[in-house]
Amino acid sequence: MQHKFKSAILAASLIMASGLSMAELRLGLDTAPYPPFSQTNTDGELEGWEIEIGNALCAAMKEECVWVPIAWDGIIPALVGKKIDAIVASMSITEERMKTISFSDKYYNTPAAFVAPKTSDIDGSAESVKGKIIGVQVSTTHQNYTEANYPMADSIKTYQAFDEHNQDLLSGRIDAVVGDSLAMAPFLESDEGQAFEIKTMLSDTAIFGAGAGAGLRKEDNELREKFNAAIKEIRDNGTYAEISKKYFNFDIYGE
Amino acid sequence: MRWDWIPTYFPDFVDGLIITLQLLSMSIIIGMCFAIPIGLVQVTGPRWLGRIAQGFCTVVRGTPLLIQLWLLYYGIGSLFPSIPWIRESWMWPYLRDAFPYALLAFSISVAGYEGEVMRGAFKSVPKGELEAARSFGMSRFTILRRIWLPRALQNVLPTLAGEFVLTLKSTPLAATITVFDVYGVGTVVRQETYRIYEPLLFIAGIYIVLTGIIVLFFRWLENRVPRAV
Numbered sequence: 001m002q003h004k005f006k007s008a009i010l011a012a013s014l015i016m017a018s019g020l021s022m023a024e025l026r027l028g029l030d031t032a033p034y035p036p037f038s039q040t041n042t043d044g045e046l047e048g049w050e051i052e053i054g055n056a057l058c059a060a061m062k063e064e065c066v067w068v069p070i071a072w073d074g075i076i077p078a079l080v081g082k083k084i085d086a087i088v089a090s091m092s093i094t095e096e097r098m099k100t101i102s103f104s105d106k107y108y109n110t111p112a113a114f115v116a117p118k119t120s121d122i123d124g125s126a127e128s129v130k131g132k133i134i135g136v137q138v139s140t141t142h143q144n145y146t147e148a149n150y151p152m153a154d155s156i157k158t159y160q161a162f163d164e165h166n167q168d169l170l171s172g173r174i175d176a177v178v179g180d181s182l183a184m185a186p187f188l189e190s191d192e193g194q195a196f197e198i199k200t201m202l203s204d205t206a207i208f209g210a211g212a213g214a215g216l217r218k219e220d221n222e223l224r225e226k227f228n229a230a231i232k233e234i235r236d237n238g239t240y241a242e243i244s245k246k247y248f249n250f251d252i253y254g255e
Numbered sequence: 256m257r258w259d260w261i262p263t264y265f266p267d268f269v270d271g272l273i274i275t276l277q278l279l280s281m282s283i284i285i286g287m288c289f290a291i292p293i294g295l296v297q298v299t300g301p302r303w304l305g306r307i308a309q310g311f312c313t314v315v316r317g318t319p320l321l322i323q324l325w326l327l328y329y330g331i332g333s334l335f336p337s338i339p340w341i342r343e344s345w346m347w348p349y350l351r352d353a354f355p356y357a358l359l360a361f362s363i364s365v366a367g368y369e370g371e372v373m374r375g376a377f378k379s380v381p382k383g384e385l386e387a388a389r390s391f392g393m394s395r396f397t398i399l400r401r402i403w404l405p406r407a408l409q410n411v412l413p414t415l416a417g418e419f420v421l422t423l424k425s426t427p428l429a430a431t432i433t434v435f436d437v438y439g440v441g442t443v444v445r446q447e448t449y450r451i452y453e454p455l456l457f458i459a460g461i462y463i464v465l466t467g468i469i470v471l472f473f474r475w476l477e478n479r480v481p482r483a484v
Contacts (some may be wrong), residue, residue: 109324138442171332171336172336172351173352
């Protein structure tokens, strides 16, 4: 009796396991909303740039995908424990994570933006900031970049939060700000921010990191190849650009 | 416990310490220059001036220092875009720097709190002593300079020591407006090393030493001024 029961469970689980792995790819995302990348709309459906990109990638890979929301701190264990097959949750490709999991190629990288008043002749080049004051958030990659690349600046002023350097940019106490383009976007779209613009995008993989990629199990080389091919495909056939322009007014792929 | 970051950040801590000490000493000196007349007019009159002084103390003591600091720094800063010529004026280098705002806010705070302390101090000097001074033919200013102010300060030295220790411990607020004092340097260490306890303990130690110095200095001062009978 007990034997039969066990084998029944075994059979059922085998069917389920094989059924799931053949039918669909489980994409893990953070339970917390991260607009405009992923959030749940009023109808209870997932939406956002990353959701659309993820679905486009699945279409390119010719896979059926389901989204599985998982709390951020448990998302890597869930991948390793095979509860999901890939993490598509704006996860930055870092050396620390590479010890445990592997990554596809990046599918976006919010570049750092150099923001200054529209009327200003600072263009973000090393010479143009001579004698100027640049604001950055303290202990960020932006501070590291600014210190390394703008030695001619009069000084680099560090702030605890990025909305504080925006306030001082507004008051004119600082001449420019180096910050995350995505974080700066709401400010630039606000009424106060109309007088300012992104002068140039900054990229430096060594300082800013490689961007966000799909997190995968180390042994799933085949899936990684499929993801990389799909990312290339949607980049090449314009799907990526089409989705992105609904959300961002700059190239979120970075360089 | 890891302390290997101390040599790396030591120069930063020295810079931060200098900022903290500058802010503390300058705001005490400037603040006391205002606190003495603020206390005095509340005792001597004229009455309307006393009222203004009283109102000033109430407002300063009744609002959080952090809010005063932010009102001065970001509040005044938000007015700059509407006065474009200000960026061309000679004041601009001072207006764009954060330290003057911190100094102003802390000086106002010292003036408000110590103005109240000084009011009590002036009142506590026995009337008989002032009358005696007058009968010697001293002018009002001479009485203030030779009798009233020294006696008043003598009475409140221990109180002032405590107040200045409190001022020292509110200086970390300046870090919120980009003045990188000892505390500000400590937060940078925390964010860059991902160590939490050690930098906080290190900063706490620095403040304890500074407090000790203030306490010892005032004890020395108390022993120097002759005791009242």
